[in-house]
Amino acid sequence: xxxxxxxxxxxxxxxxxxxxxxxxxxxxxxxxxxxxxxxxxxxxxxxxxxxxxxxxxxxxxxxxxxxxxxxxxxxxxxxxxxxxxxxxxxxxxxxxxxxxxxxxxxxxxxxxxxxxxxxxxxxxxxxxxxxxxxxxxxxxxxxxxxxxxxxxxxxxxxxxxxxxxxxxxxxxxxxxxxxxxxxxxxxxxxxxxxxxxxxxxxxxxxxxxxxxxxxxxxxxxxxxxxxxxxxxxxxxxxxxxxxxxxxxxxxxxxxxxxxxxxxxxxxxxxxxxxxxxxxxxxxxxxxxxxxxxxxxxxxxxxxxxxxxxxxxxxxxxxxxxxxxxxxxxxxxxxxxxxxxxxxxxxxxxxxxxx
Numbered sequence: 001x002x003x004x005x006x007x008x009x010x011x012x013x014x015x016x017x018x019x020x021x022x023x024x025x026x027x028x029x030x031x032x033x034x035x036x037x038x039x040x041x042x043x044x045x046x047x048x049x050x051x052x053x054x055x056x057x058x059x060x061x062x063x064x065x066x067x068x069x070x071x072x073x074x075x076x077x078x079x080x081x082x083x084x085x086x087x088x089x090x091x092x093x094x095x096x097x098x099x100x101x102x103x104x105x106x107x108x109x110x111x112x113x114x115x116x117x118x119x120x121x122x123x124x125x126x127x128x129x130x131x132x133x134x135x136x137x138x139x140x141x142x143x144x145x146x147x148x149x150x151x152x153x154x155x156x157x158x159x160x161x162x163x164x165x166x167x168x169x170x171x172x173x174x175x176x177x178x179x180x181x182x183x184x185x186x187x188x189x190x191x192x193x194x195x196x197x198x199x200x201x202x203x204x205x206x207x208x209x210x211x212x213x214x215x216x217x218x219x220x221x222x223x224x225x226x227x228x229x230x231x232x233x234x235x236x237x238x239x240x241x242x243x244x245x246x247x248x249x250x251x252x253x254x255x256x257x258x259x260x261x262x263x264x265x266x267x268x269x270x271x272x273x274x275x276x277x278x279x280x281x282x283x284x285x286x287x288x289x290x291x292x293x294x295x296x297x298x299x300x301x302x303x304x305x306x307x308x309x310x311x312x313x314x315x316x317x318x319x320x321x322x323x324x325x326x327x328x329x330x331x332x333x334x335x336x337x338x339x340x341x342x343x344x345x346x347x348x349x350x351x352x353x354x
Contacts, residue, residue, distance in 0.1 A: 035066055045259045058140040065148055071257045075116055077187050084257035088118055093294045094253050094264055096122035099181050099219040101282050102272040106180045112168035114185035115141040117152030124158050125287050135164040135171045178213040184220030199237055200337045204244045217268045225252045225263025230309045234263040235333040236343050241267050251302040276300045
């Protein structure tokens, strides 16, 4: 009889498979356990577990914190990998530092989501920062990340961090002050999930943009951006933001634990540019400690998308991000995110199952 393997499925239940037949494990066994994420109806991604640290369903989301053999501690929300201990620095450095480095003097940051604390951790590395507001809707996610993710312990304790448990849309509507940087560290848009409305044109235009200062920059994670996956939500998020801001840049990086290339969109009404040499100098002047992934050259290269995604090729040592450059990027995308016409990646949130 073959070895039993346990797969933890995105609906919060588990099944145990044997090569010959189904059988349940004993209560204390974790040997041979695997987590399985359904990326699409015909594609799954699984990884071996040491143990399950937390599984539960909050008011808003299914939540799991897993100790994996390959990727360390892994946060999973609504069955989707959010970040992994061994390579989350790739995602979070790309999410946070380009916008702060392109801003002339960043002092205030508002993070939508970010409950695990990693985005705040990266923002707080900048010497000029006076306040980081992290607004996450789910207290349960925040509480167990504070408990288990030791890499962010100092960030959660930093006096510059203001932690707010609220819907980011409502929070921004209520606030009067403006921010230098607003960050979308949100879960991917899934049907029944808590945050797809934070990817819509009306939100960007009517609520978010008015809360940015004169040189303000908005940046958001924008989902899978690979050769076969960029049409899911990445191209639509880009096209939507392009309707609202004058200057928009897209950039990507491969994140091993996501099993894909990931995308970000950065936007402002003020022009911004990336020069590899100047960016390295700015990193040295502004940031405490060493970045593990990002430098001037890697940031510059991340903005040059492969031909199948961008339909354009650029060969420069530095780029000025203007409308002329972006006119050809993702040129075939016409979809604009609205509340009534949203795109979703594969999967479902808690509300969908109610």
